[in-house]
Amino acid sequence: MNSVTKIMINKKYTLAIAPVILLIGLLGACKKFLPTDRDTFNTEAxxxxxxxxxxxxxxxxxxxxxxxxxxxxxxxxxxxxxxxxxxxxxxxxxxxxxxxxxxxxxxxxxxxxxxxxxxxxxxxxxxxxxxxxxxxxxxxxxxxxxxxxxxxxxxxxxxxxxxxxxxxxxxxxxxxQPYKERASEPNSKDPITGGDLNRQITPTGIFNMIGERTNTVLMPMDMNVYMKKVGEGNSLTFRFQDTVFNAINPNKFNLTNWNTLVHGFDMEKTDTYVRYKVAYPIPLVSIPTPYTTLDGKQASLSFAYERLGFGGIKQIAGFLFNFNIYQQGDWEIIFWFNRDNPRFENE
Missing domain, CATH: 2.60.40 (Immunoglobulin-like)
Structure with a gap:
């Protein structure tokens, strides 16, 4: 191949790739002028x-x-x-x-x-x-x-x-526009004035409890629940009282699982009360645990006992109470049977 032929081939190759180079150059230049992505703020937000x-x-x-x-x-x-x-x-x-x-x-x-x-x-x-x-x-x-x-x-x-x-x-x-502070639920406070509505607080539910004197079925209205702060510590105490305010021994609720009743520690059980060291609020967060309602929004208590009824039939009875306490302290929850005492003894 002579030199003239080589020159002609190189010219053809140069002419062939020149448009490609030009196109790449133009694309590169245009890229500088393309709009960049910007955040948008929708006016309907x-x-x-x-x-x-x-x-x-x-x-x-x-x-x-x-x-x-x-x-x-x-x-x-x-x-x-x-x-x-x-x-x-x-x-x-x-x-x-x-x-x-x-x-x-x-x-x-x-x-x-x-x-x-x-x-x-x-x-x-x-x-x-x-x-x-x-x-x-x-x-x-x-x-x-x-x-x-x-x-x-x-x-x-x-x-x-x-x-x-x-x-x-x-x-x-x-x-x-906040509502006034109410340290526990349920309560008898007016959410706006904070005044006491003198409203009865009752258990969440009662099952198979029979009155000792009247031999009638006890209903939630036959019990009053009192929740009160008595100190500045970190404890929660449960007490049970009969119609004349005498203490009922917690051991009478013989099916109660005291160790898992609340998420508390160092349980102290006597003939008149059961006390735990606890962290507040109760419940601590709104998630389901063994100590709460299914949605985790309230602590859930279950007090139960068994006895033999007529004909030697075993009866399981007791009551439930769901609650919240939002303020740290030494708290007591008292369950008072206002109409008749529960029958714990066998028939």
Missing amino acids: RFTQTVYMPVLGRTTLMSNNFDAQSSTLPLTFKIVNPRNSDGLIAPELIKPFDVLVWKKAYTGTEKTLAEIEGKRVVEKHPLFEIREHSGEFIMWAAANDRILTSLPDSGYTFDVEVTNNGGRRYFNNMKL
Whole structure:
């Protein structure tokens, strides 16, 4: 092949690849001008709830309250400009307080009080705050009637700033109207005034209990339940009283599983009471455990006994009580039989 032929072949090759090189160059240049992906903030995004009414003294999570409407996540939420009913800045909603925060999951299988307490720590938080990227509100149990105003006061007004890289929006004049603190459930307190309604608290249920004197079936209204705080420790005591307020020996409830009645420790059982060391609140979190209702929202007690009825037929009887205690202390729950005493003896 002579030199002329080589030159002609090289020219053809150069002409052939030149459009390809040009196309690649143009694509590279165009790439610089293509629009980059940007976060979007849908103008239809909204809070589905604008008035929040938690009960003071209880850690309450208020969730499923924001509809992002296809806005790019994560969004960032911030409470701004909290005001009291006079329209003035409310420092009590901004100031950090000591609150108990779980750092490890509570399971209901903890073997000691120290093991439970080792799973939570004290942190500084505003009493009412919004979770940064979910929009959920949380009222901490440290909030009480001595710090925050509650109904019937109109409460607080606040705004929420919501942002992402695509935009910013303010949701104005949202409301916080807490109910007054009620340290236990069930209770006889008016949720707005806090006054005593003088309402009877009864067991959740009674089964097969027969009156000793009347020989009639006992009903929930035949019992009063009293829940009271008597000290500042960490204990829970159960007492049973007959119609004239004499103590009923807990051993008469001979089918009761005292070791798993509550998630408590160092049980002390006497002829007049049963006492445990416990962590508060009760239940500690809203998950099902052997000590709670099926939904985990309340502690569940079962007191039972057996006796022989007519014809030597075995009868199993007792009662149930579901409850909450939100405030730390030495608490007593007293069960008083107001109409007739249960018959524990065999026929």
